[in-house]
Amino acid sequence: MQQPVVQGFLFDLHGVIADSWQYHLASWRAIADELHIPWTDHLTAVLPGMSRADSLETILAAGKQQAAFTAAQRQSLTDHENALYKQYVAELTPANRLPGVTAFLDEIVAAGYPMALASASTNAPAEIAHLGLTGYFTHIVPAGSLKASKPAPDVYLAAAGLLGLPPERCVAFEDTVTGVQAARAAGCLTIGINSQPLPGVTAQLTSTQELSLAAVRRVLSQPIGSSKSL
Structure with a gap:
């Protein structure tokens, strides 16, 4: 055929x-640290390719904190990650x-x-x-x-x-x-x-x-x- x-x-x-995924991972790792969720090799492996919302849910699940945040708080966290990531983007050449x-x-x-x-x-x-x-x-x-x-x-x-x-x-x-x-x-x-x-x-x-x-x-x-x- x-x-x-x-x-x-x-x-x-x-x-x-x-x-540039390394910069997203660095941003998400900072978020995980703020939430006192240990970073793992599994997170490094699975987050690339995920949307921002799915990345957050995966990190929260890793820390068993899915029920700890409202929709508004989740939005605040993804906005924070995006702000951190934009700092890296500004340095791209x-x-x-x-x-x-x-x-x-x-x-x-x-x-x-x-x-x-x-x-x-x-x-x-x-x-x-x-x-x-x-x-x-x-x-x-x-x-x-x-x-x-x-x-x-x-x-x-x-x-x-x-x-x-x-x-x-x-x-x-x-x-x-x-x-x-x-x-x-x-x-x-x-x-x-x-x-x-x-x-x-x-x-x-x-x-x-x-x-x-x-x-x-x-x-x-x-x-x-x-x-x-x-």
Whole structure:
């Protein structure tokens, strides 16, 4: 059976374009410390890819404090985390781009493929600006418009819509389990970028250093063609 023709590329932000999850984890760790909830390797492993609300619930569950906070108090805590994270975002520079990303984006542009940023973070436009990538990502999903965060498919359906393409004609790049679930639920071909196996991916690369159109063609077994067909 012939595979779908690839016509566009959709990128997660944290862990794919820049290693900014470390800053979210630092912010959440500060919140956990304030709540006297011990930080664990499990939290470090499971929080990447989660929404802000889900991250808080996971931390509260780890400390058995789910019943200790009202909805208003939860909102205050997530707002506090966001404020802490924004301090880190302000310090981002092009040097925070992950290895190989710039060359890959240049290759995509030169080949004439459209691309969009599929991040559920409301801070995504600011992060892209600090990374010096605004010229590449003229299509960024407005996170505030999403009804559900990953692993729901909303962000990838929206990103494909920004390109005017059906999701099955798009390749999504993800580094987390929840992100992969979202991309696959939307119908995208999904390339995982992680040194550890990501269930459900169409194909996987171990790091962003491996990113290239040739690598995409190889792992997806797509024929080499124009910008309308890999």
